[in-house]
Amino acid sequence: MSALRTQLRVIATLTIRDLQNLMRGYNYGFAWALLEPVIFIGLMRIARSAFKGLTPPDMPPNTFLILGIVPFYMYNSALGSAYQAISGPDTLLQFPRVTPIDIALGSALSDFCIYFALFLGFVGFFSIYERAWPPQNGLEVLLVFIALWIMGVGLGIVVGTAARVFPPIKQFISYYNLANRMLGGMLFVITMFPSSFWPYFTWNPILHCMEMLRDGWFVTYTSPVASPAYVIEWILGLFLLGLSLERFQRRVPYL
Secondary structure: OHHHHHHHHHHHHHHHHHHHHHHHOOOOOHHHHHHHHHHHHHHHHHHHHHOHHHOOOOOOHHHHHHHHHHHHHHHHHHHHHHHHHHHOOOHHHHOOOOOHHHHHHHHHHHHHHHHHHHHHHHHHHHHHHOOOOOOOOHHHHHHHHHHHHHHHHHHHHHHHHHHOOOHHHHHHHHHHHHHHHHHOOOOOOHHHOOHHHHHHHOOOHHHHHHHHHHHHHOOOOOOOOOOHHHHHHHHHHHHHHHHHHHHHOOOOOOO
């Protein structure tokens, strides 16, 4: 039990270190973490104003976009942080208590703190402004936000470990993120498409999370496809695979 507490303190220290490093490079760190989703939300809002049929009529547009965009950016950031921590060497590994998993969790936790703060600020302000406050089920929204972060970390560990023996796999991340932008439910809900297309979308666990976020927030929306059990299965599978691969490759030198 004492060993677990020590390891948790190590992860907390690494998280604080990453947040402090981010603040030191404020102009290029925290500021960009704020501006990037804001710019994207603004562009999508302009596009949806021009094409009004792309916005669900029973959901306030700004709140609808924030519920998809900010959690999606958090997921991508956690994935990238975990991938970089696992795939490359770090001087912190010279300390006996520090492992690649600790560095990955610390880096991803700093991303979670930043995007969770942004999420609370944006969705709180715009939902009150658009009279979509309070959420129908705030606990569901919180749990899904955490589940997205966990999935990002799990996939980052899997891809990062694989990259140690096959570096070109890093291209997978950019292609995967592009596909998720289009098919992951960041900018739409499943009911905007004919039901005959639903089976092709629902293989993606990110879509289920986006559906549950909108379902948990809006009283006017009930997702016909969201499955918490499917998301949990993906989380368990990714972490089991990722931790198994990382343990297997501990003796593999970094390329």
